[in-house]
Amino acid sequence: MSREIKVGLLGFGTVGSGTAEILLEQSELLKRRSGLQIRLARICDKDTETPRGLELPPGILTDDVNVLLDDPEIDIFIELMGGLEPARTFVLEAMKKGKHVVTANKALLAMHGREIFGAAEEYGVSVGFEASVGGGIPVIKAVKEGLIGNHLTTVMGIMNGTANYILTRMTDEGLDYEDALQEAQRLGYAEADPTYDVEGIDTAHKLTILASLSFGVKVELSDVFTEGITRLSLLDIDFARDLGYRIKLLAIARNTKHGTELRVHPTMVPESHLLGQIGGAYNAFYIIGDSVGKVLLYGLGAGKMPTGSAVVADVVDMARNIASSASVQTSSFGIPFKSLGSPDLIPMDSLVSRYYFRFSVLDRPGVLAGIAGILGDLGISIESVVQEGRGSEASVSIVMLTHEAEEVRVSRALKKIDALDVVSDRTVVIRIEDLQALEG
């Protein structure tokens, strides 16, 4: 019957080994389910020595990417080396040679999506990127195929397992931020340099890809307002809990008649909401469509085998297309990428939200009056205030909740407040999300 589909894999690290393990050890399962013989023909990595606990067919491993690129029999090129360069160059080169590409590289797609998807359309190949968002959770497939009859209005969620693990440990075990981070690093959930995860950049990469796909526009990374979790303290966590909330690093994309909202920041989510219940290294995607209503997808958003599972799903889909010599080339983005317009962005300044502030101030008379005065002048109405006991070096925390206020006024107020002599550290801001309204 159909010919064998040959696959080349670039990058034999964690996800690369997981992918190779599934392709090699489950090849009978895949054949039974897809009717196709999918063969991992080549693996390229600069490190060809370190054992990965896998029995490889002899001669499969190389440190020369050209062995993959120059092999005309390789139909599918899997890029799992990560980073922008040389991944970008190799991916473009593979497409130029007529190979379809599967990648888990969210940074690459978020930063160079226009070029990558443009090249795919130019060369008539497809790009599979299920593994770039949500690890093993089939969220790209759900948005692109399963919900294709819907205008999606909201795509939000917890898209970074490292940040969620840290916040969960702070909430459940009372660890402070540094201890939780170190634990995450010890367990392999966080990298030595955790910046991308804890500063929200990785989440913003994923939101860029997901929002582009969901709303049929080309979102740039710079369109996404991004704040991380590094300044959160146990005080904030405990306060949130007492109020019936959980603090989550939430990614929110909304498509309204007023425009598109794109933001990533620590958010207070009601404990009773499903998103408030997502603990540990898990991810959850909350999608609202005009026909389907609310849908939530939950699972491990990272890791060797879950991400490998997503890579393999893309490989099989692609293999089916290749084997059927599909004459209609479906665009990787559904809509041809070059026809995607830019989003009509709602500036962050016009966001209306309730806010949680934690002011770090010197313990002197009149401080609260000064802060309250600035907020009052800008029309920001205070719902409640708690002044905590003495902190270190005579610095104390004042925690405040506001009624609904406009972000532009809040940033103006905080600029003034943070410039006060009595304010000893930058104010911590957490938005309190009215999920009911979002789900409207």
Place this chain on the structure above:
Amino acid sequence: MSREIKVGLLGFGTVGSGTAEILLEQSELLKRRSGLQIRLARICDKDTETPRGLELPPGILTDDVNVLLDDPEIDIFIELMGGLEPARTFVLEAMKKGKHVVTANKALLAMHGREIFGAAEEYGVSVGFEASVGGGIPVIKAVKEGLIGNHLTTVMGIMNGTANYILTRMTDEGLDYEDALQEAQRLGYAEADPTYDVEGIDTAHKLTILASLSFGVKVELSDVFTEGITRLSLLDIDFARDLGYRIKLLAIARNTKHGTELRVHPTMVPESHLLGQIGGAYNAFYIIGDSVGKVLLYGLGAGKMPTGSAVVADVVDMARNIASSASVQTSSFGIPFKSLGSPDLIPMDSLVSRYYFRFSVLDRPGVLAGIAGILGDLGISIESVVQEGRGSEASVSIVMLTHEAEEVRVSRALKKIDALDVVSDRTVVIRIEDLQALEG
């Protein structure tokens, strides 16, 4: 470019109207996303008079199914009339004429799957059935494509929105079963005859389809142990809550090295587990795969537009295959249906679980001793007992929790207990699921 794909729709009721609405009103969106012109060419229903609030192209509506079946230009036949006959005959006829079929008819597939999928393979057409399980939630696609690289070990969840709505209202509002059912009927969540929903039959239909697909075996409806929720009382609900549980009508399919477990019954689920948090008319599917780990999909499992959303997703997938003249005919079940073996069933008798019993007994001395004696003789160890105050007609409730016990011993014990003169009604049994172990 590609030709138009023509669709015929049989059944213009609730889901039929939702499907027609999406196909007619979102045809531009679908064209933009799929690159295909998908045209709803014919709708057939015996009622051609009742307005459905849709502007239909002139002449599209007919009460003669042969107009659809005999039109060689109709590529895709959507069956949304429901029921076993004549739906079965029409679907087989459509396939015989070379039409691909999309259906939401879980009863048909659960009862006649062998015949339907067999005919599809014989005639070289495909059957889309996303809408038959989980309404708008793309769970079939997730299992069939998104998780294709996984051996799935567990597929379980809340698969009937009506039953879940009733249980949620009992739990949250203290309604008794009859009142909650009547409310569900008033709101259109339950039909006039709710038997299928509340007796677990609809859930068993869905589990039959899902387990067949997930484990690559042909499950028969009769393989599924099925119990409904009609005998649950507020007392049970409250008891469960006090113990930190929620009662859910759970469908459980497990594939272990000892065999396959298939059961549908009211189950105590820890409140802290995601499945314990699924409220109202929502469904949730909890899937465990060897690579991906745990995945949960949540959304509305029924209703006009959510189910329409799933039907349309199948139509678009099928249209893509037709337009690409895919030469590899992917089997609707992944694996050719005729090659599916039968599951190696684990008899329900060998289940080991903790149990909740509510005995209805006459308020006489020695009753508890009699019950406890029977349990003790069969080696069933009691964890705790509560005797509630007087009920009606001198009948009282004794509520009991057991340690782990074998189902075979439990059924033997209950047979004896229910035969006692002092027992005034059949004992209510709820299994307490150790989800930790299931997730092992």
